[in-house]
Amino acid sequence: MRAIICGAGIAGLAAANRLAALGHDVVVVERTPSPRTQGYMIDFFGPGYDAIEAMGLLPALQDVGYRVVEAVLVDDHGRRRAGMNLRQFAEGALVSVMRPDLERVLRSSLPTGVDLRYGAGVENVTPLDDGVRVELDDGASIEADLLIGADGIHSTVRRSVFGPESSYLRHLGFHTAAYTFDAPDIHAAVNGRFVLTDTIGSQFGFYGLRDGRVASFAVHRTADPSLPADPRAAIRASYNGLGWVVPEALELCPSPEEIYYDQVAQIVMPTWSKGRVVLLGDAAYAVSLLAGQGASLGIAGAYVLADCLRRAETIEVALTEYEQLWRPEVESKQRVGRSAARWFLPASNVQLVGRRIALRLLRLPLLNRLAPTAVVGKPITLIQTLQPSGS
Secondary structure, three states: OOOEEEEOOHHHHHHHHHHHHHHOOEEEEEEOOOOOOOOOEEEOOOHHHHHHHHOHHHHHHHHOOEOOOOOEEOOOOEEEEEEEEEHHOOOEEEEEEEEEHHHHHHHHHOOOOOOOEOOOOOEEEEEOOEEEEEEEEOOOEEEEOOEOOOOOOHHHHHHHHHOOHOEEEEEEEEEEEEEEOOOHHHHHOOEEEEEEOOOEEEEEEEEEEEOOEEEEEEEEEOOOOOOOOHHHHHHHHHOOOOOOHHHHHHHOOOOOHEEEEEEEEEOOOOOOOOOOEEEOOHHOOOEEEEEEEEOHHHHHHHHHHHHHHHHHOEEEEEEEEHHHOOOOHHHHHHHHHHHHOOOOOOOOHHHHHHHHHHHHOOOOOHHHHHHHHHHHHHOOOOOHHHOOHHH
């Protein structure tokens, strides 16, 4: 089988790894001219962790990962208000990793036969009797047995084949941003922890990276899903009133091309495939950062899809089985994400105090045991039931 994968992000690279390892001919096309450097720290666990381990990539992931045990909420003067053990909420083992580093692990492990093309976005998709033709914006045209759209929440493949984004995107009422910067004083204050402002309506968080830089993460409430023309100006305006080290971080906000900025949203679709085109990861079932497992579900979904293609007699049967197996799992996580939208960022002083109390109660033995299911949903064990095949 020849497969074209649109998107050299986490889900697309995971799919390329698995399909190539199983002997398929794989072409990966990516619109950006080079690997992206923007992104935030991911607390990586669950089915994606299982898939990475099954693929033999866990040692490489651990090499670039971080051990961030605690998330701490602080006031405008940096004084601790509440905290939580991040591993308390994980399904099993957990590693914290910067999103670009996770992509690099997947990219560097691609089998030599994978054709990875940057600066080549999908321009047009034409269905064929037994496959698909993809025309790229660099002038090339490729025919294949299968097209996998793994090009993110604003997927070009989804728009071309399934219709406009507005039919499937569900805005959850937030915008988010992330960037890195150099600030030795902030790095010293947060190193080894994820430190967030304990604030209403908008929140800034910081990690210390091993190279001395600081990774920031920001989220604020907004009913408007549209993205700003200038993300740096929008960040400075949205978080201008926060205290502690936030003013310094805003001053050090880099140029727009170095910033990750997007709305917090989900993708909800009635079907993930049409003919010989199938969607994967955020393009098909974005759960949002509120559910906290987008990267894990993207990698695990790629593993499930590849396994279905390995076992099924036809591509069509494989795509049907992939959705039957994987849809119930991701819909469960999407429900968790929608529920989290109600408490993730306090909208009033009452909610702010309530969140502090809830975090303190989670230290109690009984609630400590119930916390993972309440916050991230039931564990997904599907990957563990699939028999690994290929290298």
